Amino acid sequence: MLKVSKNRHRWxxxxxxxxxxxxxxxxxxxxxxxxxxxxxxxxxxxxNTWYQFVQIEEQLENKTPVRKGIKVPPPPPPPKKLSDLxxxxxxxxxxxxxxxxxxxxxxxxxxxxxxxxxRAMRKVTRALDLAYLIIYQGIEQAPKPRVHFLHRSLLQIxxxxxxxxxxxxxxxxxxxxxxxxxxKHSPDAIRKLRKxxxxxxxxx
Numbered sequence: 001m002l003k004v005s006k007n008r009h010r011w012x013x014x015x016x017x018x019x020x021x022x023x024x025x026x027x028x029x030x031x032x033x034x035x036x037x038x039x040x041x042x043x044x045x046x047x048n049t050w051y052q053f054v055q056i057e058e059q060l061e062n063k064t065p066v067r068k069g070i071k072v073p074p075p076p077p078p079p080k081k082l083s084d085l086x087x088x089x090x091x092x093x094x095x096x097x098x099x100x101x102x103x104x105x106x107x108x109x110x111x112x113x114x115x116x117x118x119r120a121m122r123k124v125t126r127a128l129d130l131a132y133l134i135i136y137q138g139i140e141q142a143p144k145p146r147v148h149f150l151h152r153s154l155l156q157i158x159x160x161x162x163x164x165x166x167x168x169x170x171x172x173x174x175x176x177x178x179x180x181x182x183x184k185h186s187p188d189a190i191r192k193l194r195k196x197x198x199x200x201x202x203x204x
Contacts, residue, residue, distance in 0.1 A: 011166060011174045020162050023059045024178065027157075030056070032180035035150065045142040046149055053153045060162055086131050094134065095127035096152070097145040102198035103127070151193055154179055159194075 015021050030052045038046035057063075079085050092103040099106070109120035133141050157163065158171045166174065168187055175185040 011163070011170045011177070014163060014165050014170060017162070019062075020060060023056060024157070024162075027052070027056050028178045028180070031150075031178065035180040043144055045139065045144055047139055049150060049153075050139060056157070060157070060160065086128060086135060090131040090135055091124070091127050094130040094142070095124060096197075097142070097147065097149060098127065098130070099123055100147060100196045105198055147196070148193070150179065150181060151175070152197055155190075155193055155197055 012021050012024075015024075031049060034048035034052045035046070037048045038044070076084075095103040095106060103124075106120045106124055110117050110124055130142065154175060155171075158166060158174050163170075163174065168190065172185050172187050172190050175190065179185065
């Protein structure tokens with residue numbers, strides 16, 4: 001049984017949609033199971049936890065597909081530009097798994113040229129290589145994230161449009177209720193996490 005915080009569900013008063021509340025409440029148990037499985041292979045990419053986050057995001061956006069049997073899609077047309085081979089959203093995910101800060105900020109820095117711009121571009125290029133590997137060989141081929149994948153993924157949910165009005169303390173309570181890491185989350189730790197992630201929301 002999951003350990004329940006004394007503040008459990010207090011953050012839910014910020015959610016108007018009952019469907020969203022149910023998705024996030026169910027997320028705690030699903031992430032706990034997946035994270036425990038992935039911890040058995042700490043040197044690998046946390047595939048099970050990643051897959052749960054994908055499903056949670058689809059459910060939050062009400063995008064869960066309705067399966068109506070097997071239908072083989074037509075082959076894609078021949079690529080004419082790099083973005084036809086590698087989707088930018090995969091490059092972004094690969095970049096932010098391996099680096100502090102936002103992918104968009106790295107692109108802005110790379111545009112400046114010179115030493116700092118070149119260093120930023122090299123990081124983007126490495127993320128492009130990794131994104132290609134993930135797309136054409138599978139997420140299982142991805143290396144272990146260098147940044148805290150679990151907390152950063154939870155922060156993306158906490159700062160999404162479904163919970164964007166949460167206060168700093170509300171985010172802490174959300175983490176305590178949903179995060180399966182087993183560690184108490186302090187306001188200072190969350191503040192540092194948001195700074196490293198390049199949060200655009202004030203730490204209030």
